[in-house]
Amino acid sequence: MASSSMKEIFSDVTLTVDLTTFKDPDMVKEIFKESKHKIKQITKTSQYQAEGSFEDIEDVFVKLSSLERHTTSGSKHQQQAQMSPDQVKPVDIQGTVMEYMQHKCSKELRRIEANDVTISTSLGKTDKTVLVSFKPLGRSGSSQACAHFARERFITLYQRTATDLRVVSHSVADQNLSYLQNNFPELWIVSRSGNMTVTGPYAHIRRLENFLSNRKSSTPGRNTTTQRQRAGASGASPVSHAQQQDDSEDTCAICMDSIRERHRETLKCKHSFCTSCLKRAFEFKPVCPTCGALYGELKGTQPEGGSMSTSIRSSSLPGYEKCGTIVICYEIPSGTQKEEHPSPGERYEGAARTAFLPDNPEGRKVLHLLKRAFDQRLVFTVGHSSTSGRDNVVTWNDIHHKTATHGGPTCYGYPDSYYLKRVQDELKVKGIQ
Template identity: 50%
Template sequence: MMANESLKEVFSDVTLTEDPNTFKEPNRVKYLLTGCGNRDTGTKHYEVRGSFDEIEDLFVKMSILDRYAAPNLRDSLLRHQQRPRSPPSPVKPVAIVGAVWDFIQQRCSKELKRIQGEDVLIHKPRDKMVVTFQSHRKDSVWVHFARERFVTFYQRLATDLKVQTYSLAPQYYKNLQGQFPELLIEGGPSKDNITVTGRYMHIVMLEDVLRFHGSSSPVTSQRPLTPQRVSPRASGTTRNKQSDDEEDEESCPICLETIKEDRKKTLACKHSFCRGCLEEAYNTKPVCPTCGAVYGELKGTQPKGGTMAVTRERSSLSGYDKYGTIVIQYHIPSGIQKEEHPNPGQNYQGVSRTAYLPDSSEGRYVLALLKRAFDQRLTFTIGRSSTTGMENRVTWNDIHHKTSRRGGTSCYGYPDPDYLRRLQDELKVKGIY
């Protein structure tokens, strides 16, 4: 899920080449290079080899040191301009799935626009299942960059996206459109079936609602989803003989009958239900059937047996210069999927991930929340890897972590001044606050 994690997997052995004499403090640079190990190249340059994290940390330490201005800069620029330019490398199109692309266009237009920026156009030819990347600039660097950002976004979304088909009574179609605006619902009241595309958690919430309207299964229904008890208001029966007071009576979103005052239960989110209907809904999941607010302790499908180790470092994260760093190391071992997982009985591949928080009072508070999420098995799940596309892998589960110390939001790193607040909002949706 995280862009920087893919870099670590692809670039496991990285080499940094540097000339200490270009710095105003060459001895300090030599000390840094020597401390990390170096190889004499027979020239002025030193070579240091290591992991992605090690080389990244060394590069950052050296980037804050002062360098000498390049000598004869004007002559160097002139010589560079006189060199024949090699043609820019072509930017390859990206193969897509039609359902995912339709969802991006209709529900993720803001994210797509952010990826394109002002100079890149992401386009899908009418007769092909690929998207292309174009720019009016001669320099193709930004086009390549936009392509990589799109691939990361597309893989993360495709991993979480589900497409389901349901048989649905016509009177429920309009209500579903208003109740689940984040879902892409195709089909209409005149058709027996609707196709729904959306993120996994939104599909689960939809199926919770449909289940209480008569479906015998939490997955695709093969028959019209009609409620066990249909009120005149729900079925469209003429109400000319009903009084105006009855028109204002409140209906239970689960059974669609008028809620009797002595059986009414109103949640803190202000949604009301028949007490019996709500108790039955809570047996499936302790959330509001209308908005998804949590009223209990959610349990996820994270494989058991994992660990969450926490250490602290003195170095600071970008944007939190006054504080040290909290380092979280997750490890989920490989195993065999259970009934709650996508492919029970099949093997799944485990994962190790590292995340970072500022060692501030707010960072320590968020750490405690993340510990609760891990204990409730909400941090990871089993699905398709966003970096390799392989199935039956342990993946992140909609609790966004910073897996890079720096690089900003595009690299899932710092600085990101709103990150801790957003993370608390994500955890609150899962009942952790």
């Protein structure tokens, strides 16, 4: 039965939980507390009861399923089966982003698959989405873990790609298509009947639009660098390797026009641009349009007005038995999307999230880095949720968090000996170290 049908049939669902069956009752309370804005809670002695929609109750149930429970005679096998699901949940994502990834991120997708997992797509929940599935090639537990890791890595790639992706349309002659594809390799260009649809990162689309605009407004004798490049591409007037190198050094990679010396801006990475072009590009994102080197402080699209609070528990995380646990609570209220979001003017649904770190020197260092990322609006964004399939909601950005205390990496929990290093690497890419 499709998920949407389940929601229509079960509009109100009740979940009753006995705290005494869990090894960490405090974690159960945290999950209920995190979901308080979505579900009605009734507390009776050691029992917690939640009432809400099928989707919200399902979300609570999945989180509870990852927690360790006390085992009793005759039920151990059943509980282990609950805690070790043998299917990796598929991801419902925007079809446009997936098409772009298949054409322009094929190497990254192959690395995610490696030799252990296959990634396949099918029709999504709407006509604009696709369902991405992850199937292990083997039947062992390690193969299943590989599929869970592949899903996590895929979501990271998807979020990183979708955050910066733009789609525009232009009218252009078909004979220019191969030239544009060769000179703008980061863009996926599809031409039909004289019109082309271009999908790609903002900075590269900006370069293309400036290039097309300069071609329309150019007059004979002007923009000779671009004219020589076009002639060389068509084979009418071969250009030497040395001449091509000189041209590339004197051509702005944003507007594709010659850089006038008095308007030149050269970055520390040695790439040069028109001063005005670089200023406009840095207003969107302070990175070199050519190599991606970061300049200044990166700002994200996380909605404003949220909060990040922390507390300390005495209980330990698996793999960190000699220290307590840092509990991070994020609260992002609902609001109206701004120009930096996918649907400006429309409402978005807020979120409450809880994450966990070991209370040791490295964990406290990661906490400090995450606080900086939160202040720079990099932890969350507004868009399509890969877990619920809904649009216009607050979702994680591409900085991984541990949202469960137990269950290992497949359940976004501990033990995971490489997590603290991985998250520091993800933050370093954003200039936070």
